[in-house]
Amino acid sequence: MLTHLEMTSEVSSDPAEIRGARRVILPGVGSARSAMAHLNETGAADALRARFSAGDPIVGICLGMQLAVAHSDEDDGVTCLGLLDGHVERLAVDRVPRLGWALVEPWNEAFYFAHSYHVVDAPSVATSEGIAVAIAAGSFFGVQFHPEKSARAGEELLRRCL
Amino acid sequence: MPLKRLIPCLDVRDGRVVKGTSFVQLRDVGDPVELARHYSDGGADELVFLDISATPEGHDTMTDVVRRVADVVEIPFTVGGGIRRVADATRIIESGADRVSINSAALAEPSLIGDIAARYGAQAVVVAIDDLDGQVYSHGGRTATTRRTVEWAIEAAERGAGEILLTSIRQDGQRSGFDLDITRAVRDAVRIPVIASGGAGSARDVADALKITDAALVASIVHENPTGLSGLRDDITACGISLRPWRTI
Numbered sequence: 001m002l003t004h005l006e007m008t009s010e011v012s013s014d015p016a017e018i019r020g021a022r023r024v025i026l027p028g029v030g031s032a033r034s035a036m037a038h039l040n041e042t043g044a045a046d047a048l049r050a051r052f053s054a055g056d057p058i059v060g061i062c063l064g065m066q067l068a069v070a071h072s073d074e075d076d077g078v079t080c081l082g083l084l085d086g087h088v089e090r091l092a093v094d095r096v097p098r099l100g101w102a103l104v105e106p107w108n109e110a111f112y113f114a115h116s117y118h119v120v121d122a123p124s125v126a127t128s129e130g131i132a133v134a135i136a137a138g139s140f141f142g143v144q145f146h147p148e149k150s151a152r153a154g155e156e157l158l159r160r161c162l
Numbered sequence: 163m164p165l166k167r168l169i170p171c172l173d174v175r176d177g178r179v180v181k182g183t184s185f186v187q188l189r190d191v192g193d194p195v196e197l198a199r200h201y202s203d204g205g206a207d208e209l210v211f212l213d214i215s216a217t218p219e220g221h222d223t224m225t226d227v228v229r230r231v232a233d234v235v236e237i238p239f240t241v242g243g244g245i246r247r248v249a250d251a252t253r254i255i256e257s258g259a260d261r262v263s264i265n266s267a268a269l270a271e272p273s274l275i276g277d278i279a280a281r282y283g284a285q286a287v288v289v290a291i292d293d294l295d296g297q298v299y300s301h302g303g304r305t306a307t308t309r310r311t312v313e314w315a316i317e318a319a320e321r322g323a324g325e326i327l328l329t330s331i332r333q334d335g336q337r338s339g340f341d342l343d344i345t346r347a348v349r350d351a352v353r354i355p356v357i358a359s360g361g362a363g364s365a366r367d368v369a370d371a372l373k374i375t376d377a378a379l380v381a382s383i384v385h386e387n388p389t390g391l392s393g394l395r396d397d398i399t400a401c402g403i404s405l406r407p408w409r410t411i
Contacts, residue, residue, distance in 0.1 A: 004236070029261065030282070030283065031283075040317060084296070093163070094163055095163070095353055095354055095355050096163060096353065096354065097283075097284055097285040097324045099164065099325060099355050100164035100165060100166075100207065100208075100355070100377070100407040101165045101167070101207055101323065102164040103165075110165065110406045110407060112238055113164060114238070114260070114283075114285040114324075115285070116283075116285070127163070127231070146238070148235075149236065149237060149238045151202070151236045151237055151265075152236075153238065155236065
């Protein structure tokens with residue numbers, strides 16, 4: 001996807017690289033506990049906090065968005081990065097995981113979701129079926145859906161926020 | 163509830179699509195990467211690749227196909243076939259697939275479901291069930307098992323599956339409609355999403371299935387009609403089903 005946008009990227013958990021990069025994407029696959037353990041062990045967590053304090057941009061995707069708030073209920077409770085207010089709860093919808101394309105308001109655009117948890121009491125800027133699916137504060141912008149799997153709509157969103 | 167999903171399924175053997183297609187506008191109708199791009203551009207919500215290779219070399223070729231599909235396709239895709247252990251799932255997911263689908267291996271070793279889910283999340287694990295008259299069949303529908311379809315779906319969900327892909331062996335390839343009874347029974351028994359498969363012959367058939375399930379798998383109905391997918395989407399929408407609003411490029 002980033003190649004399509006004519007951007008180059010590097011996968012890294014090195015604190016100096018994270019601190020120095022022009023832009024940082026915090027992606028999300030796996031569980032909150034293993035992701036936070038990795039970020040803490042590598043020093044990436046502190047580098048992300050330093051970036052945020054300095055006002056350098058961070059984009060969180062899916063779990064990467066959830067990690068930005070204070071706390072997650074996943075895996076019996078995990079302390080997250082705490083860049084933004086809010087916490088993460090298990091979805092209370094008909095079928096979990098919540099899988100598939102869903103409309104996001106006020107953007108009036110469908111994006112692809114695959115999640116079992118969601119953020120609450122966070123600075124929400126967009127919702128889908130009543131769920132906060134994009135949050136932003138300071139230099140952090142995070143989305144619950146997967147722009148990299150959301151065809152044209154996702155590509156346009158990434159182009160705007162990167 | 164998210165929008166209903168229409169999912170074309172491609173059977174791939176030794177890196178080539180095997181079910182007949184008549185896409186005259188494609189340079190290579192057997193190239194899974196080109197077909198995937200075609201369906202993605204045509205409004206598919208997701209894709210499923212079923213690797214029916216019989217050899218380890220064939221599965222290695224599939225890994226390369228997954229890598230190339232991930233480079234060009236910007237919608238989610240699932241890969242099934244030949245996934246017998248966590249390492250196989252790792253190979254497929256780290257090559258760029260979003261989800262893996264497991265069938266016979268899960269029947270032989272049900273703990274595989276939870277093992278993959280623990281590593282990659284429930285959303286990454288699809289359990290495929292081939293049904294004939296309420297009974298589960300393994301090995302591409304050739305071998306009867308002692309398991310009942312509804313009970314196996316419940317167990318798969320409890321073990322961490324993120325979705326059930328339910329195929330009716332009797333209806334598969336018949337193009338006379340889905341088996342709505344077993345589809346409804348499985349849908350009612352679990353709290354994870356269900357994909358209906360086997361029997362799509364018309365937009366009405368797909369719409370009938372989508373009134374019950376979250377997604378429908380389609381094969382010949384789209385493979386055999388070069389302009390079919392976007393027209394099919396319109397016809398399904400006209401039957402009162404909410405699909406993703408999709409714009410032409």
